Amino acid sequence: MTDPRALSPNPEALEFLLTRRSRPPRMMGPDTPDDETLQTLLTAALRVPDHGKLEPWRLIVLRRPAIERLATLTRARGAELGIAPERIEKDASGFDTAHLIVVVSFAPKASDKVPEAEQYASAAAVCLSLLNATLASGWGAVWLTGWRATDRPFLTQGLNLFPHETVAGFIHIGNETRTPPDRPRPDVEGLTTWVDE
Incomplete structure (x- = not known):
């Protein structure tokens, strides 16, 4: 029987996704990826859904x-x-x-076809892709937001963002100094509705 999947399975990648865990800043040390490694992580981060190829995001690397x-x-x-x-x-x-934070700015583009909410989803996907690429490469990482992600004076004074930009995520990256315990995960059955017809 022919396997209907077009792609070859990648059990290691699936296992990673099933067990991935962010590392809080207090559990990360001062070591960070070198520039070549970081460039690879940033490249991976930008391979996200992007309806209309608008690229409604920018990356700012903070040292x-x-x-x-x-x-x-x-x-x-x-x-x-x-x-x-x-x-x-x-x-x-x-x-x-x-010692290293990558800011993913949300920079929406004017579009008659792609609503701003969908563009924000693309920026959020960049955050998650960068987070997962970093964790998969053996570094600690966490995706943070908070009031600084939308406070205009902070965005202008601190990051020199354009008036239409906000922050989708501050991605902290560093070496893991402690392994955090896993936390309770969502109940798949309780959150899933199956519709067959």
């Missing part, structure tokens, strides 16, 4: 000096917004320890 500047801005801007001090410190601490 240590830029990240330190953003930690300072997080504290200043958080105080201006009246965010609770403990929340500000939690947000800033992720920048305090990070």
Whole structure:
């Protein structure tokens, strides 16, 4: 009998997806991929669904000096917004320890055919693809957002984003120093509806 699949199965990739786990910033160390490896990860990240080939995203690679500047801005801007001090410190601490962050900016394009929500989904896919490519290559990584992803003064002062851009994700990358325990996962049966006719 002929196998109806057009692609060859990749059990290793499937096993990775079934067991993948993000690494919180506090469980990552200062080592980061070299530029050649990072270029490969970024290339993998951009192989995502993109209706209309609009490329409604950009990548911004932040190294240590830029990240330190953003930690300072997080504290200043958080105080201006009246965010609770403990929340500000939690947000800033992720920048305090990070040595590499890739910002995936959401940069929607004018289109009569592709709504902005669909374009955002493409930017989110870039975040997940980068996260998974990084984890698959043996590095720790986590996808974070929060108030800094949409706060216009933070985006302008900290990242020099254009007025129509926001952040789909801050992808922190580093060497794993501790392995986090797995967490409870969604109940597939409880969240799935089967429709046969």
